Amino acid sequence: MTSSIRDAARQFTGGALTALLSPATRLLGLGEPTHGVEAFLELRNELFRHLVEHEGYRSIAIESDCLMALTADAYVTDGIGTLDEVMSRGFSHGFGASPANHELLRWMRACNEQRPPYERLRFYGCDGPLEITGAAGPRPALTALHDYLAAHLDLAWNRETLDELLGPDERWTNPAALMDPAQSVGRTPEAGELRLIADDLRVLLTAHSPHLTAATSPDDWWRADLHARTAAALLRYHAGLADPAPTRVDALMCLRDAMMADNLDAVVTRESRRGPTLAFAHNRHLQRDKSHLRLADLPLQWWSAGAIIATRLGDQYAFAATTFGTRGPDVPPPDTLEGLLSTLPDTRAVIDPGLLATTLDRKPAPRVPADHTYFSIDPATIGQIDALVFIKEI
Structure with missing residues (x-):
């Protein structure tokens, strides 16, 4: 050395x-x-x-x-x-x-x-x-968001409507959907309607944020936004599971890291005045x-959460x-x-x-580990x- x-x-x-x-x-x-x-x-x-x-x-x-x-x-x-x-x-x-x-x-x-x-x-x-075996269903995140908003706003959808569109949770968590797009419910008409509802609910959360923050608390609003972000991301991920395209797995990797980047971005924003x-x-x-x-x-490639968040934070990351x-x-x-x-x-x-x-006087050779993990x-x-x-x- x-x-x-x-x-x-x-x-x-x-x-x-x-x-x-x-x-x-x-x-x-x-x-x-x-x-x-x-x-x-x-x-x-x-x-x-x-x-x-x-x-x-x-x-x-x-x-x-x-x-x-x-x-x-x-x-x-x-x-x-x-x-x-x-x-x-x-x-x-x-x-x-x-x-x-x-x-x-x-x-x-x-x-x-x-x-x-x-x-x-x-x-x-x-x-x-x-x-590893798949994604959770969107029910917990979507219903938590709905209930938060329904306590303070008049909504066009009730819990019964959401439950009917969601159906049994087992449809969403079917592990066979990971390998077989035809087993996923992510692109059914009901899933498409749920994606629109999740998007509309998050817009309402943003549009009424001054009133909602005052009526509840900044922490309660932040948790509601976490549920909104997660519901939309899960519905998007399930739609990706149902995609039969050959780029399906690459897209799922992208969706996961985009989800992680959005979560990290929200954390940095929330913590900005504390440290x-x-x-x-x-x-x-x-x-x-x-x-x-x-x-x-199958060779896969995707932009990581760190690469995504670095474009937003610059030298703050x-x-x-x-x-x-x-x-x-x-x-x-x-x-x-x-x-x-x-x-x-x-x-x-x-x-x-x-x-x-x-x-270094030469470029080191890449290590090929014995452990695939x-x-x-x-x-x-x-x-x-x-x-x-x-x-x-x-």
Whole structure:
């Protein structure tokens, strides 16, 4: 290892990472290269504690169902429910089983017990109500929006109309629709009418926002807008599931990340007077460059939530990617980026990507991992990363 490569790296601390970021940062995206590894979540928790205690951050948004996260947020902000209940009902994707996520909520709740309401830490989910096997039905989001508006406005639709159009929830959550567009109800006449209603209800929510905010509260209105955003996005996603076009899967990936970007945008807007936000999700969701994935023999590409939100926030968005060296028998070859970084002395390091790029006398070879759930850093995209976090072994 040359000394110049060592000069681009520092032992990982929250301060070492934020020293590489623009002072204008309002949203910091911390990516992980694979799910289910506690080391990355523990590092996230350590970073978030630093951001809260030293950088004025007051919120975190993770790659989890945005509606389920309301349960987790109610616990950390107001102590509603028990921690065990919240871990089972406040996370999607099985993330409630993570000890690090348990510790995150426990720590946030303990912090908030000593803080006035305005200063309390908030917890968000930035993902849609989506799982590997398919999407949730739009009923919870759409009816919550309808009920909020109906309490204050005369609406052209009642709950009975919505229930009739929605039909049984099993029609929407049929897992066969993921692989067979003909099994989806997303393009039925009823689904088309629901999309129009969801659009009209959100317009009413916006048009009457001064009255509704005064009659309820800014927080109640924000939650109603979350339900409006989610209902429209879910109906759009189900329409995508019903599309037989060969670009169907690419479109679904685009729709998911657009949903995540809109959620992050709403969080940044809500938190604008309180402080910046940390977002935690897969590198592929937070990176600035176009995401690529091969599913069986199908090459997919789409713009990530990070790429989308970066066009809106400019230098107020920062992206810190995380990668690793060795995982059991999966050892990176010495000519890869991860192989070069494995020669660093620290078990966890923060690397300045710009300085690193100037020290490399050749382009590193892309790493081909043994584990298909891990996506390595593309060496060609180093210039689009603000900070690179490296864990030598997991």
